Amino acid sequence: MLRQAAEPLHLATIRTVSEELPEHVRANREAWDRFAHEYVERGRRNWAEEPHWGIWHVAEDELRLLPDDLRDKDVVELGCGTAYVSAWLARRGARPVGIDNSTVQLDTARTLQREFGLDFPLHLGNAEATPFEDASFDYAISEYGAALWADPYAWIPEAARILRPGGELMLYTNGALLHLTIPELEADGPAGTQLLRPYFGMYRTIWPDDTSVEFHLPHGEWVRLLRANGFDIERLVEVQVPVDAVSDEQWQFATAEWASKWPSEEAWIARKRGKST
Numbered sequence: 355m356l357r358q359a360a361e362p363l364h365l366a367t368i369r370t371v372s373e374e375l376p377e378h379v380r381a382n383r384e385a386w387d388r389f390a391h392e393y394v395e396r397g398r399r400n401w402a403e404e405p406h407w408g409i410w411h412v413a414e415d416e417l418r419l420l421p422d423d424l425r426d427k428d429v430v431e432l433g434c435g436t437a438y439v440s441a442w443l444a445r446r447g448a449r450p451v452g453i454d455n456s457t458v459q460l461d462t463a464r465t466l467q468r469e470f471g472l473d474f475p476l477h478l479g480n481a482e483a484t485p486f487e488d489a490s491f492d493y494a495i496s497e498y499g500a501a502l503w504a505d506p507y508a509w510i511p512e513a514a515r516i517l518r519p520g521g522e523l524m525l526y527t528n529g530a531l532l533h534l535t536i537p538e539l540e541a542d543g544p545a546g547t548q549l550l551r552p553y554f555g556m557y558r559t560i561w562p563d564d565t566s567v568e569f570h571l572p573h574g575e576w577v578r579l580l581r582a583n584g585f586d587i588e589r590l591v592e593v594q595v596p597v598d599a600v601s602d603e604q605w606q607f608a609t610a611e612w613a614s615k616w617p618s619e620e621a622w623i624a625r626k627r628g629k630s631t
């Protein structure tokens with residue numbers, strides 16, 4: 355009793371919520387609170403730049419992943435991290451809301467909001483169980499956020515719940531082939547040409563030199579899951595880069611030669627069935 359009374363209310367609330375989180379969400383919160391300092395400068399650079407995607411910085415003009423018209427659209431970024439994707443959407447006229455599982459990542463996002471003079475709501479929370487009302491958004495996006503770090507069997511139904519009929523979902527993550535060919539230990543180098551693990555059943559991964567939990571699905575399972583949750587799939591974009599492409603220094607998952615032959619990253623674009631109002 356005494357300890358609770360002496361504690362600031364918001365801290366007590368955060369701890370109660372975090373005690374209720376699924377184990378992988380708790381593990382990823384701890385991991386991302388630890389990783390966050392390595393993402394500040396990259397976040398700042400991305401806030402300053404035009405939209406581009408993934409480890410190869412492929413320009414939006416080339417991939418055309420975003421809807422043509424975002425003006426006055428309610429959009430949610432699931433696992434927004436430093437929130438540069440939300441900043442890009444805000445500059446295109448949308449009303450973004452970001453949600454992320456890491457307090458420290460959100461601190462960076464708030465710092466960058468002040469630096470760039472752009473303000474939009476940011477929530478601490480789990481993309482698998484958001485605080486948002488049913489049918490509150492026209493567009494949901496996740497670039498290596500929920501798309502990689504949240505359980506797809508929980509966050510895809512949640513995205514379907516909070517999107518309006520006719521609303522669009524875009525998720526951007528590691529390519530399925532990359533996941534099969536990348537060595538277990540980072541020290542063993544980038545993806546090779548041998549299949550190192552089964553395709554069928556790929557789902558939850560904890561790498562031996564890390565504590566965070568990632569999620570990957572075979573393509574057939576993405577199709578089944580999206581359709582079962584009321585989405586029609588509009589595009590699967592398998593990202594191919596030129597043989598002289600340069601990847602972000604932070605991630606050397608694949609050489610450019612590899613990524614010119616096989617998709618190191620992929621984007622799924624799906625639309626929630628039903629008529630927009």
Ligand SMILES: C[S@@+](CC[C@H](N)C(=O)[O-])C[C@H]1O[C@@H](n2cnc3c(N)ncnc32)[C@H](O)[C@@H]1O
Pocket residue numbers: 379382383386397432433434435436437438439453454455456459479480481482497498499500503504505
């Ligand atoms: C690669 S980072 C962020 C991606 C963002 N585009 C960026 O680079 O700033 C991945 C983010 O996903 C967040 N995340 C992981 N699991 C999550 C979950 N269950 N719900 C919401 N966010 C989550 C992490 O906290 C982290 O900030």
